[in-house]
Amino acid sequence: MKTVKLFTLLTLFIVTSSCSNDNDDEIFLQIETNSVMNLHAPQTGGMDQMGNPVPISGEFTKFDFSTGTTTTSDTEWDIAFRGTSIIINGGVSSGSTDEPERTGNAAAYMATGTIASVKAVNTSLLEQDSVNGYVLSNWYTYAGPPTHLITPTAGKIIVVRTQDGKYAKIELLSYYKDAPENPDAYTDEERYFTFNYVYQPNEGELTFE
Template sequence: MKTKFLKLSLLALVLFTASCSSDDNNDETIPAVETVKVSNLDASQTEYTKFSFSENKVVTTDNWDIAFNKTTIIVNGGIKKADTEPVRTGSGAVSVVSGTFASVTLYPAAATFVQDGTAAYAIPTGSGNGWYSYNSTTHIISPIAGKVFVVKTHDGKYAKFEILSYYKDAPATPELTSVSGIYTFNFAYQANSATTF
């Protein structure tokens, strides 16, 4: 009985060792890019709320990628337009792409990326110009369907995002009493050198 157990144990050890070849340590498969949902990011205050895609959180350092203030979204690249804006220390830029979030799988052409400038932001402001439309009857701000923003991050990586809601807890039908300036958005961050999402 002991001999049979010993033979089975040795066989299992040989099979396990064979399956753990040195090739497994050289696996260069690029991990799949995951979509992350950010809920209730507060941009209702006077100061900009800075967000890092790589850290997936609001940050207070210079390592931010985009920043929110009311309906304005800026990128960490370009020229500071107003005194209330954070200093841009990165090389960030944005390309606005039409399509669904899932359909944007390749980086746009380099020429389509723009930085914030003194005349205009990379993500245009105002109803119907950038990411939202404003209904003057209901006074509700709604994301424009089919607007995806591909961001060159402050350190040269890439991310894409879409705004889902401008109201706390992302109500399906916001009302005038809904708390505004509270973003919900999806993003996907590509930390590798691949050119796809």
């Protein structure tokens, strides 16, 4: 029943905001279940018209779980997107052009399950971006010719520790603008992320229930 309730919330796209302006220290903040649609994550470079690789550059689109919106802040961001690259605000850069400086202590891992079945954070799995690559590099499946579709792999849930030590879980749904039911890599605009997430705003709290 929990799942059904959750999905109802999701489909209604209810954006709840936390009521943390209360004076009471003991108050337990409500878990936030949200959807983000069409987070635009452009990049330049990649491949030229002849199909030759060209270095990728361009600003990452940064996202902050505490506000539930994208941000241009240099420090108050948790996760950032550019094309198929997803980085977190924790660890070190792998050296690609225009990567923002990581100022926080974010960490992440990829869990297997549905968004409902990931009920708690397993902190032993948390990792940070490193010179060897991004923790969240493995989120999609590329279909290859002829469709060339990029699809978030079903059953992969991103679990994130935010830059300020809170936790969130994300299910990526689409890489194409307006999250079409049957995307077409030739006509639908790519690099638009649509995802559902659950944010646990209470510091140190490891469960999502």
